Amino acid sequence: MTLATGAVLFDMDGVLVDSEPVWFEVETALVEGMGGTWSPEDQAKCIGGTVDWFCRYVIELTGSSRTPQDVQDEILAAMAARFTDALSIHEGALELVDAVRAQGARTALVTSSFRLLVDPALQWLGVHRFDAVITGDEVSTGKPHPEPYLAACRALGVDPSAAVVIEDSFSGVRSAEAAGCTVVAVPSVAPIEAGPRRHVVDSVAAIDPDWLLALIR
Numbered sequence: 621m622t623l624a625t626g627a628v629l630f631d632m633d634g635v636l637v638d639s640e641p642v643w644f645e646v647e648t649a650l651v652e653g654m655g656g657t658w659s660p661e662d663q664a665k666c667i668g669g670t671v672d673w674f675c676r677y678v679i680e681l682t683g684s685s686r687t688p689q690d691v692q693d694e695i696l697a698a699m700a701a702r703f704t705d706a707l708s709i710h711e712g713a714l715e716l717v718d719a720v721r722a723q724g725a726r727t728a729l730v731t732s733s734f735r736l737l738v739d740p741a742l743q744w745l746g747v748h749r750f751d752a753v754i755t756g757d758e759v760s761t762g763k764p765h766p767e768p769y770l771a772a773c774r775a776l777g778v779d780p781s782a783a784v785v786i787e788d789s790f791s792g793v794r795s796a797e798a799a800g801c802t803v804v805a806v807p808s809v810a811p812i813e814a815g816p817r818r819h820v821v822d823s824v825a826a827i828d829p830d831w832l833l834a835l836i837r
Contacts, residue, residue, distance in 0.1 A: 626782040626836035627751075628720045629772050629801065631668075632731035632738065634788030634808035635824060636717075636745060638708040640667070646698045647678075650691070656682035664810040668789025670732055670762035671696070696736050703740040712825030717749045719829035725836070728752040728772040730785070732762050732792075752776050764794035769801055784835045786824070793818065802835045 633639045644663050651658040662681065666674045675688040675695070684691075721727055729750045731738060734757040742753070752775035754768050761767045773780045780800035787793050788808040796803045797818065804827065805812040805820045814820045819835070821827055 625778060626833070627726040627728060627773070627776045627778045627784075628717075628832065628836075629728045629730050629769060629783055629785045629796070630717065630750075631785070631787045631789070631792050632729055632733060632741060632745075634667070635786050635806060636710060636713045636729075637741060638710050639703075639741075640788075640808050642702050643699070646695060646702065647674075650695055650698070651678055651682060654678065654682040654684045654686065654691075656684075660809070667809045668732060668763055668787070668791030671734060671756060672762075696734055699733075700736050700740060703737050704743075707741055707744040709744060710824050712823070712827070714745065714749065716824060716827055716829060716832075720833060721749065723829065723833060725833060726751045726776045726778065728754065728776055730754045730768050730772045732756040732768075762795075763789075764791045764798070766795055766798035766800075769796050769799035773799065773801075782836055784832060786827070804832065804835070 630636055648658040666677055671692055672688060675691040678691055679686060717727055727750050735755045738755045752772055754772045756762050759767045759771055769785060773783055784802045784804060785796035786804045787796055788806050790810060790812055793803050793805055793812060803818045805818060806824055812820055
C-alpha cells in the first residue's frame with residue numbers, strides 16, 4: 621500500500637489546539653451563571669462528546685429549567701468569540717500535519733465542535749492542511765459513535781483500516797476504534813490506556829511522522 625491510499629485523521633480540541641483550558645473557563649462561567657459549580661471531573665465526563673450531551677449534562681447538574689438549545693447557543697457563542705480572538709496551537713501540531721502530508725498521506729480534521737467554532741479555528745490552523753473537515757453538526761450521530769470517522773474516510777476515499785486517528789479523549793478513541801481505525805491517543809484531561817491498535821503518547825510533539833505513518837497497514 622502506498623501512502624496515497626492512507627490517511628491521518630486529527631481531532632481538533634486537545635490535539636491540534638490547546639483549547640481544553642478555554643473550554644473549562646467558558647463552561648465554568650456558564651454553569652455558575654446557572655447556579656451550579658463545574659469541576660475538572662465534570663469536564664472529563666463531557667470531553668470529546670457531543671454538544672447536545674454536554675448541554676443535557678449541565679441542565680441535569682444544575683437543575684435548570686433552560687432548554688438544551690438555549691444552553692447550546694450560549695456556549696457556542698462564547699467559544700466562537702474566544703476562537704476568533706486567539707487560539708493556542710499545540711507545539712509540533714502543524715509540523716506533524718505538514719510532515720505526513722509531505723509523505724503523501726491524506727489528512728482530515730474530525731471534531732465534535734460545530735462549524736461555528738471550526739471555521740475560526742481553521743483561520744489559525746490553515747484550511748489548506750486538510751483534505752476533509754467533519755464537524756459535530758455535520759453528522760447525524762457524534763462521537764463515540766463511529767459515524768464521524770467513517771464519514772472522514774468516505775470523504776478521503778480511504779478504507780478505515782488504512783487510517784490512523786489522533787485523539788485526546790476516550791469518547792473520540794471509541795469512535796475511531798468502532799470505525800476500524802488505528803488510534804494514537806494523546807490524553808489531555810482524562811487518562812487513556814493503551815490497547816490493541818491503540819497507542820498512547822505524552823504529546824503531539826512527541827509523535828514521529830515516520831512512526832505514525834508506519835501504523836497505516
